[in-house]
Amino acid sequence: FHSDESKINMPKELDELEKICLNCTLCDLSKTRTHVVFGEGNPNADLMFIGEGPGAEEDKTGRPFVGRAGKLLTKIILNVLELTREDVYIANIVKCRPPNNRVPTIEEAETCKPYLLKQIDIINPKILVCLGKTAFMYLMNTDMPISKVRGQIFEFKEKKVIPTFHPSFLLRNPSAKKEAYKDFLLIKSML
Ligand code: URA
Numbered sequence: 001f002h003s004d005e006s007k008i009n010m011p012k013e014l015d016e017l018e019k020i021c022l023n024c025t026l027c028d029l030s031k032t033r034t035h036v037v038f039g040e041g042n043p044n045a046d047l048m049f050i051g052e053g054p055g056a057e058e059d060k061t062g063r064p065f066v067g068r069a070g071k072l073l074t075k076i077i078l079n080v081l082e083l084t085r086e087d088v089y090i091a092n093i094v095k096c097r098p099p100n101n102r103v104p105t106i107e108e109a110e111t112c113k114p115y116l117l118k119q120i121d122i123i124n125p126k127i128l129v130c131l132g133k134t135a136f137m138y139l140m141n142t143d144m145p146i147s148k149v150r151g152q153i154f155e156f157k158e159k160k161v162i163p164t165f166h167p168s169f170l171l172r173n174p175s176a177k178k179e180a181y182k183d184f185l186l187i188k189s190m191l
Contacts, residue, residue, distance in 0.1 A: 007111075008026075008114050014043050014119070021038050026112070027096075027107065027112065029096035029098060029104075032096075033097055034060055035061065035062035037062055038091070039092065041086060045087065046127065047087075047089070047125055048090075048119075048129070050116065050129065052103065054095070064092055069168040072170060076184055082188075089119070089123050092116075093139070104134065104138070109138040127160045128162070129162050129163075132146060132163075132168075133163075136163040146166075150179065151182055153190075162187055164183035164187075165183075
């Protein structure tokens with residue numbers, strides 16, 4: 001079988017995909033999660049953000065990017081892109097929280113990736129923004145450091161991919177906000 005479609009019987013609608021995903025037990029992250037974090041936002045968005053995986057707040061609420069990093073991301077979307085969270089779509093590489101927020105393993109990422117690929121397929125955004133190295137690495141199958149690739153334009157299935165720093169990194173390294181700001185101006189110019 002094709003790895004994109006692995007073990008999941010893929011529906012054509014986002015709601016149907018979400019229902020399947022909410023019951024997923026394909027990897028061990030399903031054993032420790034509280035909620036599956038499928039993703040949310042505008043199902044017709046031109047812009048889709050891809051993070052790494054749910055953290056504690058996200059696991060608690062079932063919503064992506066609602067903790068401290070999420071609040072920063074929401075602020076950047078509003079202030080720099082002049083958009084709201086409802087205008088864009090926000091998802092993650094893995095839909096269940098890795099224990100202690102460890103980086104998802106390649107097996108977890110590959111097992112979960114068909115959901116993301118189907119989200120991309122259905123939503124059909126123009127631009128995919130990878131937040132941080134993990135998102136870029138697992139989407140693009142590369143391990144280039146984020147500092148080397150951020151702010152550059154890549155392609156994935158005829159969509160533009162722009163990697164930038166993860167908002168958690170920006171919280172820890174506020175001086176990197178200058179570069180992130182440039183990346184978001186580039187994103188804005190492409191919308
Ligand atoms: N960090 C992520 O990568 N994703 C989330 O949803 C929240 C924090």
